Amino acid sequence: MNPFVYDIPVKVYFGRDQLHNLGGELAKFGQRILLTYGGGSIKRIGLYDRVIKELREGGFEVVELAGIEPNPRIESVREGVRLCKEHNIDAILAVGGGSTIDAAKFMAAGALVEHDPWEFFGANAKPIDNALPIVTILTLSATGSEMDSGGVISNLETSDKLGRLARPLLPKVSFLDPTLTYSVSKYQTACGAADILSHIIEVYFNTQQDLYMLDCMMEALMKTVVKYAPIAVREPENYEARANLMWASSWAINGFINGGKRKAWSCHPMEHELSAIYDITHGLGLAILTPHWMKYCLNEENVAKYVSFGVNVFGVDSTLPPMDIAHEAIARLERLLFEELGLQRRLSDVGIDDTHFAEMARKACRYGDIKGFVTLTPEDVERIYRMSL
Numbered sequence: 001m002n003p004f005v006y007d008i009p010v011k012v013y014f015g016r017d018q019l020h021n022l023g024g025e026l027a028k029f030g031q032r033i034l035l036t037y038g039g040g041s042i043k044r045i046g047l048y049d050r051v052i053k054e055l056r057e058g059g060f061e062v063v064e065l066a067g068i069e070p071n072p073r074i075e076s077v078r079e080g081v082r083l084c085k086e087h088n089i090d091a092i093l094a095v096g097g098g099s100t101i102d103a104a105k106f107m108a109a110g111a112l113v114e115h116d117p118w119e120f121f122g123a124n125a126k127p128i129d130n131a132l133p134i135v136t137i138l139t140l141s142a143t144g145s146e147m148d149s150g151g152v153i154s155n156l157e158t159s160d161k162l163g164r165l166a167r168p169l170l171p172k173v174s175f176l177d178p179t180l181t182y183s184v185s186k187y188q189t190a191c192g193a194a195d196i197l198s199h200i201i202e203v204y205f206n207t208q209q210d211l212y213m214l215d216c217m218m219e220a221l222m223k224t225v226v227k228y229a230p231i232a233v234r235e236p237e238n239y240e241a242r243a244n245l246m247w248a249s250s251w252a253i254n255g256f257i258n259g260g261k262r263k264a265w266s267c268h269p270m271e272h273e274l275s276a277i278y279d280i281t282h283g284l285g286l287a288i289l290t291p292h293w294m295k296y297c298l299n300e301e302n303v304a305k306y307v308s309f310g311v312n313v314f315g316v317d318s319t320l321p322p323m324d325i326a327h328e329a330i331a332r333l334e335r336l337l338f339e340e341l342g343l344q345r346r347l348s349d350v351g352i353d354d355t356h357f358a359e360m361a362r363k364a365c366r367y368g369d370i371k372g373f374v375t376l377t378p379e380d381v382e383r384i385y386r387m388s389l
């Protein structure tokens with residue numbers, strides 16, 4: 001176990017009817033607010049009107065930036081930066097899913113520097129020492145962006161989708177009302193669940209000495225997704241299911257379960273290359289790749305991790321031989337993702353062929369081999385893409 005720092009300073013208002021606190025929270029940061037959101041779902045569910053009412057009552061000066069894309073683009077970030085500078089914005093209010101919140105984070109950082117926000121990404125990334133305060137109202141349980149310090153931005157010109165972590169990007173306050181996710185489609189609910197699961201799997205499958213306590217917490221979080229995601233897909237207005245998924249999404253990636261583990265994530269860098277080139281939904285890409293990555297990495301030395309995953313998360317019979325448990329665990333994961341949640345199973349199902357595999361594999365390893373649960377070279381990554389075809 002490595003030493004680590006525990007410091008998760010995001011204030012969370014969880015549950016129904018908390019929005020009356022919005023004005024009071026924003027007022028701590030100033031009066032000029034940039035309100036940013038996606039393609040219109042917040043208007044369809046009546047949230048936009050509720051937010052505007054709160055902002056009017058609080059006497060805020062509001063500038064709006066609508067149309068943040070799924071897999072948010074650097075152009076939207078640039079526009080947000082421009083608006084922040086032009087209107088001398090005090091804080092950003094992001095209302096939506098991970099894409100809107102991620103874009104807001106880099107607007108917030110970009111507003112305080114002179115250089116282009118794309119320079120926050122890549123091998124020679126500029127530092128992020130400061131950012132405008134960010135407040136979020138989450139409408140989709142998936143990325144955990146509402147409670148983490150990261151974000152991922154696409155650049156279509158260079159076919160890159162790059163992530164960045166920096167503490168100033170942590171939201172100051174996040175409103176988590178599960179009823180706001182009732183309108184999320186079955187498909188996006190399933191993709192969100194796959195993303196939450198992946199955030200935990202990326203940490204759980206680790207060869208470092210583990211904290212038993214954190215392993216148990218991760219198993220509980222995964223069991224929560226396994227139990228409630230199919231219910232949310234079948235019954236979109238089931239509060240218990242939506243609430244459990246929402247809180248699991250935040251705790252899957254807010255830094256707590258990590259407990260100082262230093263191994264790299266594996267499926268996320270592979271998936272970001274799929275989204276970068278094909279603009280597919282992040283959670284779908286993860287759902288397709290993860291079972292193949294698990295099969296590819298399985299060996300006699302690391303089978304114990306698959307055994308605990310199979311037995312403790314999916315209830316696989318612990319008396320079976322370890323390798324049988326491992327294969328059954330992966331089969332149960334596939335059943336969840338592709339049968340119960342109804343996601344597409346293969347890259348070819350979403351129109352992806354092997355044209356860009358070599359380039360994607362090279363870019364997935366742009367910072368060197370992926371030193372995760374099992375170290376992956378570009379050749380390994382390409383093989384996993386091929387298995388997923």
Ligand code: NZQ
Nearest residue numbers: 038039040041070071097098099139142145150183184282
């Ligand atoms: O744009 P609108 O109209 O709002 O519609 C969105 C969008 O089409 C819709 N939606 C959101 N809330 C809704 C709703 N539809 C109906 N009712 C609601 N209540 O859902 C669609 C997808 O939204 P998006 O924000 O793109 O989804 P998600 O939250 O999954 O975010 C995905 C992005 O986050 C990145 C991904 O790579 C991807 O770019 N990630 C961010 C992470 C982070 N910040 O830590 C980590 C993740 O691993 C991930 O990489």
Ligand code: ZN
Nearest residue numbers: 143195198282
């Ligand atoms: Zn993710």
